[in-house]
Structures are given as structure tokens and as C-alpha cells.
Amino acid sequence: MSIRKLNDGRFFADISIGIDPLTSKRRRKRKIFKNKKDAEEWISKTKQLYKSQQFISDRHLDFSTVKDFYLEESKLHHKPNYYKIQEYTINKHIIPTFKNSIIKKVTPTDIRQYQSKLIDDGLSYKSINNIMIILKKIFDKAIDEQVISTNPCKSVKNLSLDNKQMKFWTPEQFKLFIQLINKDEYMFKVFYTFAYFTGMRCGEILALTWNDIDEFRKEINVYKSLTYINREIIITKPKTKNSIRRISINSKLIELLHDWKQEQQDLFSKYRMKHSNDIHIFQYKDQAPTKDIFSRKIRTICERDDKIEAIRLHDFRHSHVALLIHQREDYTTIKERLGHASIKTTIDVYGHLFPNKQRETADRLDDLF
Structure with missing residues (x-):
């Protein structure tokens, strides 16, 4: 850990946050501040986040990779038909929109726009809610992998369903x-x-x-x-x-x-x-x-x-x-x-x-x- 004053009067903060288990390389965080106090506070907060396991890693996993992690876990812990349904829904409805997305930059607004797109596509509200549940689980997996800290789907509400009257024959x-x-x-x-x-x-x-x-x-x-x-x-x-x-x-x-x-x-x-x-x-x-x-x-x-x-x-x-x-x-x-x-x-x-x-x-x- 070091704080170095630059020629222009600003302060350069450099902190080591351990070894990346996938690359075996040391991970570092660097940032420039206007004064030394801000640099010291940033270093202190960064260390606390890392120790509490809330730290977001420097691994830039794309959406498809996180999706694969999620499906692997589904296949391991659920019945075959559950996995098949998850895979089918993701490939048909989610991947076409999110396959090239930068997962760290997806916002709740992006998720709401996606929800609106599904409505425009003519899907039933029930189907859309089911798709959104799966999408939220994929972003939860990104949190597990320390790619993001919050789920952009969390603040997007489910669509209200009209309770259809139960029909039956006498x-x-x-x-x-x-x-x-x-x-x-x-x-x-x-x-x-x-x-x-x-x-x-x-x-x-x-x-x-x-x-x-x-x-x-x-x-x-x-x-x-x-x-x-x-x-x-x-x-x-x-x-x-x-x-x-x-x-x-x-x-x-x-x-x-x-x-x-x-x-x-x-x-x-x-x-x-x-x-x-x-x-x-x-x-x-x-x-x-x-x-x-x-x-x-x-x-x-x-x-x-x-x-x-x-x-x-x-x-x-x-x-x-x-x-x-x-x-x-x-x-x-x-x-x-x-x-x-x-x-x-x-x-x-x-x-x-x-x-x-x-x-x-x-x-x-x-x-x-």
C-alpha cells in the first residue's frame, strides 16, 4: 500500500488486494485523488470491502460466461426438465438481448426496457415474469462470482397478473x-x-x-x-x-x-x-x-x-x-x-x-x- 504525491499536487493511491485465484497474479487497485485524506479513506474502505468479501473482482466475465455458470449449477442441483426449461428460455428469450452486454454496466433502466420489449413482443405477463425470474438468477450468479455488487433486476417489479376465473364443467x-x-x-x-x-x-x-x-x-x-x-x-x-x-x-x-x-x-x-x-x-x-x-x-x-x-x-x-x-x-x-x-x-x-x-x-x- 502506498500513497505518492504527483507533480501536479494530486495524490496517487496504490493498494494490493491479494492474488487472483484464476491467474495467480497479484491484484491491485489504483486511483488518483485531489488530497491525501481522500486517498487514505479510499484505501481504508477498499480493504474493508475486500475483507468482508463484498469486493468486486477485476474479472470481466461476459454475460454468456455467467449464464453458463448458472446453467451448470441448475443441471447439478435440479431435475432434468427444470434444467431444460431454463436452458430453452435463456436461449430463446434472454441471450438475443444480453449476449453482447457488458454485465457490469447493465442498469435497472436497461432491465425495464427489456421487460417492455417482451410486452411489445406479445408474450403473456405470466411468461414475462418467468423470464425475468431467470434473468434475475443469472445476475445473482454474477454477484456470487464477484463480478457485480448489486442486481439490476432487483428494483424491477413483476407485472400484475389478472386472476382468471376458474372454469370447470358440471x-x-x-x-x-x-x-x-x-x-x-x-x-x-x-x-x-x-x-x-x-x-x-x-x-x-x-x-x-x-x-x-x-x-x-x-x-x-x-x-x-x-x-x-x-x-x-x-x-x-x-x-x-x-x-x-x-x-x-x-x-x-x-x-x-x-x-x-x-x-x-x-x-x-x-x-x-x-x-x-x-x-x-x-x-x-x-x-x-x-x-x-x-x-x-x-x-x-x-x-x-x-x-x-x-x-x-x-x-x-x-x-x-x-x-x-x-x-x-x-x-x-x-x-x-x-x-x-x-x-x-x-x-x-x-x-x-x-x-x-x-x-x-x-x-x-x-x-x-
């Missing part, structure tokens, strides 16, 4: 929908009936094989989920630990599955494909179908009769809950079938569908008069 509406399915679309009839009477998530349904059906106990063993990323099938554990469960199913649904299995075997034989209990239950080609196939088909079927309004594929899960509530099932039973972590989750999501208990309580107070 048993009568579901029966009308099923009647609109043609005979040559039998697989779709079985799929939608299965979804309506089990409340399983789409990825959980698509991952099922015939081995996962316990006909003796009339149960479904749910322990995996299927998704497609870049046209590649990814099989993982379900959404949460509590999503691993067994779901009881009714006899008529078992019979429906039996009929579809026979039709599936005939279909495989026609295409000279081997059939076994390891085949995905709703597979009708050389690999499992995608979620989009069943999502689009709902709209196609509903267009055949204007009496039925199309719902999303995930709304079949909501419809199952509404059905259970209609049958006066309790929160605990619904929680177990859905694979929620706690009853609180079930109540938070579906509590508004239950009968108004306050009205019943108020009515009982009449007995006290």
Missing part, C-alpha cells in the same frame, strides 16, 4: 362433451374421461404406463411426469414430494381402460409395433403424445355444439375437484387425490367452490331466539 356439461366425440376418436374419449374422474395433472397422465394400473386394488400409482422439451421426452418425478400418491378409480373407468387397451393393441399390430405393459397408456404412435394434442382437441370437439364452452386441459383437474365437492367429499380426501402438500393449498385454491359455511352458521343462530 357432470351434465362433461356428459354433453363426451357425447360429441366421434367413434373413431375413442382414445380421446378415454383420455378426457380419465382426466375428469382422476383430477391428475396432464404430465402425470401422459407418463402413465399399463404397469401403473393396479386392477386388483383399482388404483393408479402416480410417481412420474412427462413433458416435451425441444421435441425430446423428459420423464421426471411429479411436481412435489406429495404428488407421489395412489389414486382409487371406479370400476367403469377400469372397463373403459380395458377397451382402449384392446384397441391400442390392434393399432400397434396394424403398424407392426410391439405392445407391452411398458407402453404409455395414451400412446397411439411410436412415442407418447404431447399435451398440445389434447388441448387443441377440446376446442375442436366443443365447436360441434354451441351449448358447451371449451375449457383448458388443466380445467379438467378443477372440474374433478368441483365434482368431489358436489359429492360432499372433505378437504382431506381432495388433498390426497390431488397430491397437494397441505390442506391449506387445497383451501387456498378451491375453498371458494365449497358451500358457504357462514350462511349455515348464521341460520343456526335463529334457534337461539
Whole structure:
């Protein structure tokens, strides 16, 4: 450490801050001040920052390098589908804007402008918020690597989401929908009936094989989920630990599955494909179908009769809950079938569908008069 007075009367401060672990070279900080007191204060603060590990290194890592560090960590600590989704989102939405950025100079204003660009691109607010979460994590990684001291994403707020009203079909509406399915679309009839009477998530349904059906106990063993990323099938554990469960199913649904299995075997034989209990239950080609196939088909079927309004594929899960509530099932039973972590989750999501208990309580107070 040294302070040297220059010929023009200013003071030159020079401080050593240790060895760079990547280059094995000594790292130094140098700065010129108008007076000696300012130079001494700067040296003192710089040493304190370094000792408290808040010091920002001289390594000029570019955005792509920090992004690679982040993805490596994601691959190491998360499920394959999580990593794949992170990689896909970064390459599609983030890299085109930030690949040439100087990471130390990115400001909150730059992040807000990027957020506005995503809005102009027509992405949904939910998708934009998810992209911004990933971007923030990348800048957090830059902080971990001591490239920057603050995250420019931190002061940029998420976009407000409009809470869409939950849609579901009553048993009568579901029966009308099923009647609109043609005979040559039998697989779709079985799929939608299965979804309506089990409340399983789409990825959980698509991952099922015939081995996962316990006909003796009339149960479904749910322990995996299927998704497609870049046209590649990814099989993982379900959404949460509590999503691993067994779901009881009714006899008529078992019979429906039996009929579809026979039709599936005939279909495989026609295409000279081997059939076994390891085949995905709703597979009708050389690999499992995608979620989009069943999502689009709902709209196609509903267009055949204007009496039925199309719902999303995930709304079949909501419809199952509404059905259970209609049958006066309790929160605990619904929680177990859905694979929620706690009853609180079930109540938070579906509590508004239950009968108004306050009205019943108020009515009982009449007995006290």
C-alpha cells in the first residue's frame, strides 16, 4: 500500500488486494485523488470491502460466461426438465438481448426496457415474469462470482397478473362433451374421461404406463411426469414430494381402460409395433403424445355444439375437484387425490367452490331466539 504525491499536487493511491485465484497474479487497485485524506479513506474502505468479501473482482466475465455458470449449477442441483426449461428460455428469450452486454454496466433502466420489449413482443405477463425470474438468477450468479455488487433486476417489479376465473364443467356439461366425440376418436374419449374422474395433472397422465394400473386394488400409482422439451421426452418425478400418491378409480373407468387397451393393441399390430405393459397408456404412435394434442382437441370437439364452452386441459383437474365437492367429499380426501402438500393449498385454491359455511352458521343462530 502506498500513497505518492504527483507533480501536479494530486495524490496517487496504490493498494494490493491479494492474488487472483484464476491467474495467480497479484491484484491491485489504483486511483488518483485531489488530497491525501481522500486517498487514505479510499484505501481504508477498499480493504474493508475486500475483507468482508463484498469486493468486486477485476474479472470481466461476459454475460454468456455467467449464464453458463448458472446453467451448470441448475443441471447439478435440479431435475432434468427444470434444467431444460431454463436452458430453452435463456436461449430463446434472454441471450438475443444480453449476449453482447457488458454485465457490469447493465442498469435497472436497461432491465425495464427489456421487460417492455417482451410486452411489445406479445408474450403473456405470466411468461414475462418467468423470464425475468431467470434473468434475475443469472445476475445473482454474477454477484456470487464477484463480478457485480448489486442486481439490476432487483428494483424491477413483476407485472400484475389478472386472476382468471376458474372454469370447470358440471357432470351434465362433461356428459354433453363426451357425447360429441366421434367413434373413431375413442382414445380421446378415454383420455378426457380419465382426466375428469382422476383430477391428475396432464404430465402425470401422459407418463402413465399399463404397469401403473393396479386392477386388483383399482388404483393408479402416480410417481412420474412427462413433458416435451425441444421435441425430446423428459420423464421426471411429479411436481412435489406429495404428488407421489395412489389414486382409487371406479370400476367403469377400469372397463373403459380395458377397451382402449384392446384397441391400442390392434393399432400397434396394424403398424407392426410391439405392445407391452411398458407402453404409455395414451400412446397411439411410436412415442407418447404431447399435451398440445389434447388441448387443441377440446376446442375442436366443443365447436360441434354451441351449448358447451371449451375449457383448458388443466380445467379438467378443477372440474374433478368441483365434482368431489358436489359429492360432499372433505378437504382431506381432495388433498390426497390431488397430491397437494397441505390442506391449506387445497383451501387456498378451491375453498371458494365449497358451500358457504357462514350462511349455515348464521341460520343456526335463529334457534337461539
